[in-house]
Amino acid sequence: MNKIVIIGATGETGMYITDYFCKVAKNEYEIVAVGHRKTNFFEKYNIEYCDIDIRCEEDFKKLPQENVYAVIYTAAMMPGRMVGYEPMEYLTTNICGTLNVLEYCRKVNADRILFTQTIRDLGNKIGKEKIEADADRDFSYKGDHAVYVISKNAAVDLIEHYYQEYGLKRFVFRLPTIYMYTPNEFYCVNGQRKKMGFRHMIDQAIQGKDIEVWGDPSKAHDVVYVKDLAKIFYLACMCQNNDGGMYNVGTGLPVTILEQAEGMIEIFGKEKKSKIVFCPDKPNAREYDIDISKTCKELGYRPEYPYLKYLEDFKREMEMNRFKELF
Numbered sequence: 263m264n265k266i267v268i269i270g271a272t273g274e275t276g277m278y279i280t281d282y283f284c285k286v287a288k289n290e291y292e293i294v295a296v297g298h299r300k301t302n303f304f305e306k307y308n309i310e311y312c313d314i315d316i317r318c319e320e321d322f323k324k325l326p327q328e329n330v331y332a333v334i335y336t337a338a339m340m341p342g343r344m345v346g347y348e349p350m351e352y353l354t355t356n357i358c359g360t361l362n363v364l365e366y367c368r369k370v371n372a373d374r375i376l377f378t379q380t381i382r383d384l385g386n387k388i389g390k391e392k393i394e395a396d397a398d399r400d401f402s403y404k405g406d407h408a409v410y411v412i413s414k415n416a417a418v419d420l421i422e423h424y425y426q427e428y429g430l431k432r433f434v435f436r437l438p439t440i441y442m443y444t445p446n447e448f449y450c451v452n453g454q455r456k457k458m459g460f461r462h463m464i465d466q467a468i469q470g471k472d473i474e475v476w477g478d479p480s481k482a483h484d485v486v487y488v489k490d491l492a493k494i495f496y497l498a499c500m501c502q503n504n505d506g507g508m509y510n511v512g513t514g515l516p517v518t519i520l521e522q523a524e525g526m527i528e529i530f531g532k533e534k535k536s537k538i539v540f541c542p543d544k545p546n547a548r549e550y551d552i553d554i555s556k557t558c559k560e561l562g563y564r565p566e567y568p569y570l571k572y573l574e575d576f577k578r579e580m581e582m583n584r585f586k587e588l589f
Contacts, residue, residue, distance in 0.1 A: 265292045265330050266499060267372075269316065269363060270337035271304070272297030274444050275378070275488055277585050279334060282492035284309060287499070294326055298337070303587045316359035322366040330370040332499050335363050335377050341410050342449035349409040356413035357420070364424045374431035374506065376498055379418055381438045381550070382411045389549045395436070395510045395556040406452050418508075425505065433498040433506035435491075438552060440511075441572065442488035443579035445589045460522070464576075467526040470534030475523050477546030482516035484552045487567040489575065497561040504560060512552035513565040519547045521569065529573040 270276035280295050284307045295304045295311045304311040314321035316337055339355040367375050384393055385401040401411050424430045447461045466473045491511055527536050557563045
């Protein structure tokens with residue numbers, strides 16, 4: 263049986279992608295989970311698990327060497343997970359690690375690689391114009407995200423080289439923030455840990471406390487649920503009529519910050535409902551509008567999780583806490 267190797271399966275998006283593939287693709291493909299830690303978590307799925315360091319070329323000998331159809335590659339060093347500032351980590355993981363993954367794909371004759379790019383490669387366009395899938399890069403060389411974006415851009419260039427030189431099909435997905443439930447409520451901003459804003463708002467809704475809506479309440483952005491991302495990856499694996507390219511991930515339905523707060527109160531609120539407090543003097547939420555027409559046309563994608571449905575499923579995942587062993 264042909265194999266789909268998921269590198270980054272112990273990460274926050276990777277664990278949901280692996281779960282999805284085990285549900286929808288296990289009869290067609292052998293699923294192999296790959297992460298950076300030792301764990302027995304994937305025994306419940308009855309699939310093979312390998313722990314490797316993608317920065318170490320030798321570690322790839324642990325992975326399957328035959329009948330590899332697709333490599334899903336979501337492992338990366340990201341600013342949201344970096345305490346302090348160590349730019350070399352971006353280069354060794356996101357560039358050298360990617361080269362090792364690509365060499366693995368070449369050696370085992372994989373048909374395709376699926377990779378996650380950051381929306382910040384078009385950072386200067388965010389909030390100014392609709393984000394097109396094939397837009398030329400336009401990002402800032404300043405700030406704590408600059409080296410991260412440069413490293414991800416270099417990874418995309420390496421992937422394109424392996425497509426043109428070796429025929430490795432490439433499906434590169436530009437991601438905004440991907441929303442999901444995990445036990446981890448924190449991320450890093452400028453190297454400092456802080457609670458994620460949307461998790462704070464959900465907690466306020468659960469407790470019936472006031473929820474602040476900062477800046478202009480009409481500012482909107484695409485709220486993408488991880489299970490829609492997993493679906494896109496599956497469609498890309500099943501797609502046989504093209505060699506891939508760059509695709510945007512989104513829902514096509516931007517949600518205002520006010521609608522986000524109202525939805526949290528509706529889904530998570532109990533007998534005592536939160537009140538919304540407008541704070542127009544506070545900073546605006548980030549605003550972006552993502553064009554997903556290419557993803558829909560070429561991959562047959564149709565989003566399944568509009569905002570309220572995402573919140574309902576998030577609540578179910580929070581109650582089940584299925585991935586707690588990975589945290």
